[in-house]
Amino acid sequence: MTVATNQTILVVGGGISGMTAALEAAETGKHVVLVEKNPYLGGRTAQLYRYFPKMCHPTCGLEINLRRLKANPRIQVLTMAEVTGISGTKGDYTVNLKTAPRFVNENCTACGECAKAVSGEIDDAFNYKLGKIKVAYLPHAMAYPQRYVLDPAILGTADADKAKAACKYNAIDLEQKEESVSLKAGAIVWATGWQPYNAENITPYRYGEFPNVITNVEFERLADPHGPTGGKILRPSDGKEAKNIAFIQCAGSRDENHLRHCSRFCCMGSLKQTHYVQEKYGDEGKSTIYYIDIRAIDRFEDFYAKVKANPNVSFVKSKVARISEDKDGNPVCWGVNTEGYVRYSNPHDMVVLAVGMEPSVKGVDIPAEVMADSSGFIMADPANAGIFGAGCATNALDVNRAVQSATAAALRAIQVVNKVARAEA
């Protein structure tokens, strides 16, 4: 049972920003309800292989946040939950939530027997559908809560009975239904993050048509040992080792036909990903970055300089105009190099599109009046009253800046509930 009052801070979205906002607020003594749509916390950060610029693993930072979260009795986490309605005003909101059934209760020990027992498969959403998983699954190795999930597709199949029979802890509950919950909250932090821009919209790049044209977020999963290839960089069409990789910057970003804004993280993302190629294949691994200009924001210039000094990484100052495919399934990049205006048509083993960030709030009805900018990001506007955007819901940010933004949002939310507390005292 979730207890909430108008001194509660509701945080919507359990990625790095939402977790940060929730923790920062709770650690000052506030009561927080953290709502996450997925069955696990961590969001897109959990789907990264390494961070720039230190090349460390995001699982490490997430682990620290999860420890803080587990140690804090003032945060209640609701997974598989979505906000369906917000009414009331600053200091006195009523929020309606909808929770989807997990079909697995708190008894689960994550032993994995249910997954062994079933045979049905679904797309692996965590790995951007690059592979398949069983209908009874743990979203990823680090998932919190560390509990299995049954996909609704299992209902009414023989797998449902098999999973139930395999569970020694009586953790499977096929009777669970979608539920509606209503909560009070004094302030709301909206931290629903971002989604990769749909590369199919950039028609000359033929994403979705040529299997060896993939996106940067998919490339993270290919490089990750927990990914669908066990960390080997293999091309989707034939499983061949992809040693000659092209990165196309501004795939969708800074483009009036797609995303108007610069997504900020993609230059650093691709520079980081050239390390993966070097790490896996040594001097045999070649990366080519096609760019308009490299935006290694502020202190990351050093990182760029280091990548530039690597003889296995080349830079072509040109936005690729189109991609074709040769008879061996190699994507071929066509364009004109701005340095010298030389025409090129270069075959690569694989092309990685550095797609930009689209705010996940775009086109989604936040069930309240919230100001958005021309790209759909939530603006810091007094008209938003007690609803504050945090992280990538407010701007295209890397993890570091998303955390800063979340802390700022938590501070604003704290001020609102403090006022409520003073009024009631």
Place this chain on the structure above:
Amino acid sequence: MSDMNQQMTARYKNNFLKEIEEQAEMGDWVKMCMQCGVCSGSCPTNFHGGWDHPPQELFMMIRAGKRDEVLSSNSMWQCVSCYNCYVRCPRKVPITHVMHGLAEYAYRLGKAPKGQPTQHLSKTFWDNATKYGRVNEVKLTQSLYFKDGIGSGIKKALEMQSMALGLVKAKRLNPMEAVGGGHKCKDLKGIHAMLAKARELEAKRKGRQPA
């Protein structure tokens, strides 16, 4: 050097970008280019050569003040108006229109390359269409075929004979148009007045002597 060229050189001195912004149609878009190269890479004529400078280079040359090189370039005359560059430009620069604007301006200044076939076609088409307010296909074709002399004109006409007969059969071409002025628009005076007014407005807008 033509009068207009002298006039413009004096007026803009070394600021060629400003000259293009004010004098060439759609020239004010040039400064929006961010040199990504999608226009050049998307051009269907791209890999056939024949271009002195791809559009992005031409835009950079304008900013760099390379007046003679830009105005006498053959590039803007190579544009086939497919609009690929325009629809794909991340800055929504109407590149096709800018190219036509540059071509027209270079022609007016007398700097455009002489005898360039697209230029010849444009001029012939314009004169043909504005004279009677309608295009006279027979006369237009004639002036194009016989551009390089009688011999090559006859050769070309014979080559295209069956197509011409087909067009006549389908009533898309009237051989009688060769006689007299051919068909005209109803209000010939009106259309000439309109064109004169447009020229006057353009001259006023661009601060030029009326032509």
